[in-house]
Amino acid sequence: MAEKRKGGLYRDIWRRYKKNKAAMIGLVIMIAIVLIAVCADWIVPYEKVISQSGAERLQPPSAAHWFGTDEYGRDLFARVIHGSRYSLFIGVATSLMALAAGAVLGASAGYFGGVVDNIISRITDVFLCVPPILLSLAVVAALGGNLRNLIIAITISSIPGNVRLIRSVVMTVAEEDYIEAACSYGASRKRIIFRHVLPNAMGPIIVNTTMSISSMILSAAGLSFIGMGIQPPSPEWGALLSEAEAYMFTAPYMLLFPGIFIVLAALSFNLVGDGLTDALDPKLRN
Amino acid sequence: MQRKRKYEGFPAKITALCLALGLACSVSGCGENYIDRAMDEKSLVIAVEADVDTLHPSDYSTTVESNILEQIYDPLLAVSSDGLGDPEPRIAESYEVSEDGMTYTFHIRHGVLFHDGTPVTAEDVVFSLEMYQESEYQGSQVDGLDYAEATDEYTVVCHMSYPYSPFLTGIGRVHIASKDYWEESPEKFSTDPVGSGPYQYAGRNKGSSITLEAFEDYYRGEAEIQTVEFEVIPDQTTKSIAIQTGEVNFTSIESSSILALKGSDRIDIEEVATSGFTYVCMNLEKEPFTDERVRQAVNYAIDRENLVNVCYDGEAEVNSNICSKSRFGYSDDQKQYDYDPERAEELLAEAGIETPYDLGTMLVAEKYSNIATVVQNDLKEVGLEVDIEVKEFNAYLDDLTQGNYTITALNLTLEGDTQMCSMALTTDYIGTANNARYSDPEIDALFQQAGQTNDTKEREALYNEIFSKVQEEAVYGVICNPYLLYAHNSELSCGEIPFEGFYQIYDFSWEA
């Protein structure tokens, strides 16, 4: 019986989600970009990402180089395609890590309350008082700019927001009647948190995580832009934009193509997240 | 009830405010004024990439600080940093050097005034020299000086600890400051500078701009351009847009903006030679670079023309010599390495290197990663493989100076006299600027000798010997000397901008 009801719930969500055309477009773009990232090696070999040719530098888009070439004469199409791996990986990895950390800390704080809540909340407050970008900047400055450190920096700066969100969601859910009921027939705390509280709190958390992927991609790009992110020759999109900035008058296409991809990727996650908000919110059901 | 009204009124008011603001701007036309602001005949706007931290005459460290102080303070003599040409008199009318090179006597010009109206005397000169001696920042400008004394009101005698020929080049960069002013207000000394140069300090907005005004009583005559504003613009692109819109009249720029600016007939570009050199640095204490032939092979393997095109957009002089071509002591007879991959492969074979050979990691700071990328490609062509590891600049410097690397690429400036090249080549500087960790008693001795002779011919011969030997042994893999690039409004005449880009706004003028 329960299985069937669950299936019905997902079908319900999907039905509502489908109604939202923008969200559907977002989903299609998202899938396309994920496919590009997964199949990058088949689309264009990695060698083209790094192979230089002084004679072919700063060429505008052509049949041979669809997106043109950069200042080293590297093929921009190959760089943008392979760049999707870095950007998506950063977005997804940081969001998931921040979510995991946020879930553990936020759920404990929200559920246990008291001293646990106080300690976690105060530490969270400390982190929340520093603008995230500043925190990331300081961490990158301390550790140095490479993929791993960038991920650490962005994750650290977004954990506190997650803790706070999950804490409040859990607190709301924990006060609902069915949790009280579960408590009263003697279910263990762990079971209550993982079987009852978290699943019911999933809506806002899923939405937040989806949308945070897009803001993480943008943060990473921003850090790369002020020279505190991933360093070339890695074709992360923000690094591509940062290289392109210097040539924006002579080779505007260098700024255009990675820009389009970054906007499309961020937008697709935002659209999906927005679509999910409506689809998952039980209060908005009509 | 009250609260409710607030919610209604709040957005409406703000909207109205925004509309009003927008209207005010378009009606008053302040959108057009700002561009013409800079076009006034008597004023000049210069963009600099960072704010100054101090305007202390001797305790400064950045290029921007140096550029601004240069306009406010005058030196004793104007000495070109390329070591060529005779010193021109400034505050010192004339000078004599004793035969043994142990005393320098400077005769101070009468009637030179500081911006506060007090005259420049020998006391002030002695004070300034002593201030430099104590400075952690610019102390090297007075290397070799034991003490200075004022023998009368207008004569200063400098006593040397040992004969040191580059002393005059250093003197050319010593700013003469007022002793009285320092005693009067030591706090304001570094924030509201009082010099005797063509421009006086007129104020600043922290983080955004510094204003200078022409000094009426300047002894060489009042400057043509009356007010100079230095605007801080850290972003390269914003800077090159500002020069195109005319908001800025003069600025240093990076080579990547050149192509776009060259297309504009309103903007002229000046290329200024510098002593700065971009090079591949090999650690001579590590295999396989202990072998001279491997270092020569690396030198032959680099396609310098291509690198200059790719990394500097062609705005650098190809040169494999650590001494730049316009510097005293350079000669075409000193070996130049040209691009010759076959020769490189032969040399590697001679050295017993079997290609492909793994050189390990090429350490590089983020701002030189573009050079590393190109060099990596060139080395691969001759069978030497490296991985690039990018480090944050300060962490990189630690590894570099302590010799924790095998091969790297960077740019270094050894400003001042040619003698400064000793910093990259003598044993004493291992751990600071001698990053190849090159140690050769013969070179150490030659540099010491060159520093102590005052005879120009003899010094030239000594430097020739040094650079010939260093080039033959391929101590470094020098690639090029990047030009310093300045973009300016084509109606602005900038005279000749001297070596190292020490520009003098005094020589600038607007063409009618």
Next chain:
Amino acid sequence: MYKYIGKRLLYMVLVLLGVAFLVFTILSFTPGDPGTIILGITASPEDIAALNKEFGYDQPFLIRFFDYIGNIIFHFDLGISYQSRQPVIDDIIARFPNTLLLTVLSMSVSAVVEIFLGVISAVRQYSVLDHFCVITALVFASVPGFWLALMLIMVFSLKLRMLPSFGADDLIHFILPTVTVSAGSAASLLRLTRSAMLETIRQEYIKTAKAKGASEKRIIWKHAMKNAMLPVVTTLGTSFGASLGGAIITETVFAMPGMGLLITTAIRQKDIPVVMGSTLFLAFLFSVIILIVDILYAFIDPRIMAKYKNGGGRRG
């Protein structure tokens, strides 16, 4: 109430101490020492050591930290910049007004525009207008700030010559940066307003008001707005923080002498007193704003007060 505020103030001090410790710790991991960074590798080791000593950089970590905190508490002194040798507070006072103005302008613009559009979106849910508003806001939120800034400069400064490309001399210099910063925070406010409004509209009393024959405009802007604004107002504090963050990169592109530019430069130069001072200053400002929002909220929503009286949290 006073007890509540008093306790919150005490918390604030503790939180700020935490921020100081956090940032100080992170910075102590940055490579290089101030002496080398300022003087460069061609300087003599003695000069570098002398300079480090002057900065107290030869002391161990904890001593430096407690010295720093002690100076703030007992002398109200944020220290002297390594680079400029001037009091850090002077730098902050010189830069802060620009950042504040930029942040307040951006927040006002985005609040007005987004709340307005959010309400319209909610009222006309699933209409073309709704989709248009939401999608436009999402597109703006998906554009990297620096990219948008460069495009704006290209169009409005270089091509149209309408607006200046850099500086902060008068209000006209703030137009492009304000657009950049407010675009970044556009989507979140609009979406929040929209969902809060949707929730409110469905509630009984709105239906009652409708049934009683009140005009739609009146219902929306008077009754529904008032209630829907509660959650929106509470997030204004957070969105102030977001705008502040957005200002950091924007200031770099527009060469606006504000706190962002100050901090990014100082982080690179390892000018610890400046980074510490300005971060603490921003954190202080931010916590004051959060505190004010919370106190206001406590006034508005009695449930919070009641909960606080019961001991602050729920015990499982």
